[in-house]
Amino acid sequence: MAIADRKAKEKEQLKTLILNSARKLFVQNGVEQTTIRSIAKNIDYSVGTVYLYFKDKNAILNELHSLGFAQLGEQFKVLANVEKPMERLMAMGRLYINFAMENPDMYELMFTLKAPMAVLNESKKEEWDEGKSAFGVLKTTVEQCINQHHFEGHKAEPLTFMIWGLVHGMCSLQISDRAKAVHFENEDQIVSAGYEEFLKILKKL
Amino acid sequence: MAIADRKAKEKEQLKTLILNSARKLFVQNGVEQTTIRSIAKNIDYSVGTVYLYFKDKNAILNELHSLGFAQLGEQFKVLANVEKPMERLMAMGRLYINFAMENPDMYELMFTLKAPMAVLNESKKEEWDEGKSAFGVLKTTVEQCINQHHFEGHKAEPLTFMIWGLVHGMCSLQISDRAKAVHFENEDQIVSAGYEEFLKILKKL
DNA sequence: CAAATATAATGAACATTGTTCATTATATGA
DNA sequence: TCATATAATGAACAATGTTCATTATATTTG
Structure with missing residues (x-):
């Protein structure tokens, strides 16, 4: 199942992308200022997508x-x-x-x-x-x-x-x-x- | 100016009332849960009144x-x-x-x-x-x-x-x-x- | 290849917050 | 008694975390 593998990899990548973005914003602006919206905007994804990869903030x-x-x-x-x-x-x-x-x-x-x-x-x-x-x-x-x-x-x-x-x-x-x-x-x-x-x-x- | 004195006392009392309410709720429920609305409701005043006595949270x-x-x-x-x-x-x-x-x-x-x-x-x-x-x-x-x-x-x-x-x-x-x-x-x-x-x-x- | 299905992404909508301010009520003074 | 000053109100706004019906994309199937 090569396709499934690739999909899993892509999911992993997006998760990492979100996390890296979150870390950057967090270190820059602190916890409160790091909103889900700002993370989403930063990586050009929608708010909902973030919630597909993380249960909550x-x-x-x-x-x-x-x-x-x-x-x-x-x-x-x-x-x-x-x-x-x-x-x-x-x-x-x-x-x-x-x-x-x-x-x-x-x-x-x-x-x-x-x-x-x-x-x-x-x-x-x-x-x-x-x-x-x-x-x-x-x-x-x-x-x-x-x-x-x-x-x-x-x-x-x-x-x-x-x-x-x-x-x-x-x-x-x-x-x-x-x-x-x-x-x-x-x-x-x-x-x-x-x-x-x-x-x-x-x-x- | 006895009236002014009384008014000042009343203001002080209400301020203390707000503060006591805030402390009670705060100790009970923590910072986040202690909302301006909950404080106001607790003392039967409106949200706006709290802001007359305190600049902000x-x-x-x-x-x-x-x-x-x-x-x-x-x-x-x-x-x-x-x-x-x-x-x-x-x-x-x-x-x-x-x-x-x-x-x-x-x-x-x-x-x-x-x-x-x-x-x-x-x-x-x-x-x-x-x-x-x-x-x-x-x-x-x-x-x-x-x-x-x-x-x-x-x-x-x-x-x-x-x-x-x-x-x-x-x-x-x-x-x-x-x-x-x-x-x-x-x-x-x-x-x-x-x-x-x-x-x-x-x-x- | 085309249709059917499964997966992924979207963003409008909701609830909850802090906060503001035009409006209303009350008290004071003339 | 009425005009004015003071106090109180609560609807409305913006920002936030969160949800979910809808849309888009990708995969599988006939």
Whole structure:
């Protein structure tokens, strides 16, 4: 059935086209401004067509959300070269912060907006694989640190969550304009500066 | 001009009525579901009337946002009884987390949603007083800790931001369903558990 | 090849939002 | 009592997500 194959490929292509358009507009203009109509217009298709390929707007956001994790995962690959777990942990935080600061809208979609998570809640079976796997990478590193006798007396999982929360929190405050509003001496460096303080602490543990 | 006074009082009362209604609906149903129409209907006034008292929906959110800070400030008052800065710092984090877990929608409004911040951006002169003052309280405590020779080699402001980020981050991940999606052993205790790990670290510094 | 069928695409139409503003009602002052 | 100022109304508008009957295109069949 060569024809069916080709059709499947075409469908896949159009889906990708929609997704790429959505991503472009989304990164340019944010979630709210990225309307189904604007996506459709951007690729010269009708509104209805978009709905043939995606159940609703949340479904699109959910796929972009996955793309974001792929992108972050790509950047995390260099960490494989860092042998010492403690150094790897520190480098991971830096990469995470860099990603957040350079892709604030994508970051928001990945870690703040509820919309992409709503999709998972509907189909209850499905779990948040990207999240679990990303968290797993961090947790493994923390466990390796513990094996090397760092973090004396700590429990791996809550500690890992705390570290995630620490970097996420600073990024989140920055992206949501809360850090700016507080008026730091060096506004756009405050996240890095905060992370440096954390590193000082890490080196004592 | 007793009449003018009474009129001013009436205006103030209606404004408060709108605000209370908005808060009730907001805490019950979240931001999106709290429509101007639902607020108006709830107090038996017309849509237009709401707009006589508030410029737009963001203005309402911004006032709720302020009420949230008043509420949190109220809970922080007990901290005045904690003499030792280090203990006060630890208690502050706990109060912050409790507030976030018990008032997730309010917390989101205060520290995540961009809408209430948009009001500040319009009238550029106005700064985020509540934010600055809340951060100031935390920063002062951290400085007092430093004066008592804790946090050797740390800079007060970035360190304070880091600590804020730490508690905010965990709360934020929990409220945005990211923590849940990762499936911890003890899901609803993960924020507290994470904070406990932080306290262990604090005690070493 | 032509007709019948299946697949894909369309865009008008609906419901729901925030928001505006001409109109109506009410209260105040002359 | 009437003129004026103030307050309240709700219909109407634009923008959005979403649906679905209709149209267009492609595929299969006789």
